Amino acid sequence: MRKWWVGIGIGIGLGTSLLGLLFFATFTIAGNIAGGARGAVGLAKGAVPVEYQPLIEKWGNLCPAISPPLLAAQLYTESNWNPKARSPAGALGIAQFIPETWAQYGVDANGDGNRDIWEPADAIASAATYDCALAKDVKGIPGDATNNMLAAYNAGAYRVIKAAGVPAISETQGYVRSIRDLEKSFARPVGRVAPSQQAAGAIYFAQEQLGKPYLWGGEGTAADGGRFDCSGLTKAAYASVGIELPRVANDQWNAGPHPKRDELMPGDLVFFAHNLNDPRSIHHVGLYVGGGYMINAPHTGAVNRFDKIDTPDYIGATRVTDAGAKALPRANGV
Known part of the structure; x- marks a missing residue:
């Protein structure tokens, strides 16, 4: 889906060292809060x-x-x-x-x-x-x-x-x-949300897509030239670790529990909406990597890159789980 704001980019050359630290942080935090939510x-x-x-x-x-x-x-x-x-x-x-x-x-x-x-x-x-x-x-x-x-x-x-x-x-x-x-x-x-065990793999996939041009409707196929839009990128990132997400950003919102802003961990999906009281108005999604940044496919004319998540249209985050993704209705046949 199209992202209308242009965030603050980080040089792609920082990717390897930054992601290496993030992978370590992901598993360190996971170990510290294992056990997750208590209801x-x-x-x-x-x-x-x-x-x-x-x-x-x-x-x-x-x-x-x-x-x-x-x-x-x-x-x-x-x-x-x-x-x-x-x-x-x-x-x-x-x-x-x-x-x-x-x-x-x-x-x-x-x-x-x-x-x-x-x-x-x-x-x-x-x-x-x-x-x-x-x-x-x-x-x-x-x-x-x-x-x-x-x-x-x-x-x-x-x-x-x-x-x-x-x-x-x-x-x-x-x-x-x-x-x-x-x-x-x-x-x-109530309490912290359990960490995702697939987060590091999803981030690794997204890191490999940095620098590729954005394509509206892109899913990374050969016909798309390996290019993505925002939800196509997050869908492919989690598909790489065996979790199938819906295609559209606002459908991905319910693929797991919602951690608070100060509880975000690398691998969480972060969402942006026109109306912060209505998840149906979600128009963009990225993959959180820590430090207030995400990897995302921003908009036509841009490349996949790091951007800050703290913008006025940030609505919240989802910690993807395999069970949560499988529970989502696939097509609105109503």
Whole structure:
């Protein structure tokens, strides 16, 4: 994606010595904070569009089986925050309710006298209400209560009860795993975020691309002449260590938890947005290398280079995990 601001470059000749120190720092820090986060409460700053944050924080605490990050993960997976989404299966709105299910569980949360499947205030409250109803249906079943609730959401409460837990259905098991992994990318960490074990390899790949001209839409293929745009570069960097990220920068935002600015480590993805309250407005991404700098493909007419990250449009960072990347919805087929 295009980056409109021009940061302060660092000479490419510094690359080898700088990256050598960064690799050492990456693994030193990783050793010091191994063990990572000790759980999370609430939503990470900027994790969801600001207009939905109060609704998710309110209704995400409706019952013990759900949380705001879990509810956010479900909504993002179902509709990517699109309140007008329609699926080929007939699911509607931001929470993707089938009309028959809506007729039973839809609520008038905003008090306007109308249970409106297209109104996010009603639909988000109804999604939480439905989750909690399912949690009640499978209460007492062995295993994790939230996992059982998610399995009931996907396969039906009867199958969870019959299996005495998450049933041995690959689609259901994958759904539960994906939502639980994606939940972490919406959660506000308590304590430090666990370090990435693949960070050094991703940085090494990006370092090798320094000096190459930017190409809008570039993915580094032979047809592209080995050139990248910003998200093409970060995607390829993590692909080099076996992690498949989505193609577009704002889709890469949810590929893992979000460390604070003073907790950044080499290998974190750093993001820039037009609206700091809305991750959908992310327009640029780079690969953090330490010291306040990133490697990035800046814009047409520039080359891949080091730039400072501390600019007015910096929205935050993501520490990429393999599980987080795999949990991301690939195409918005809604």
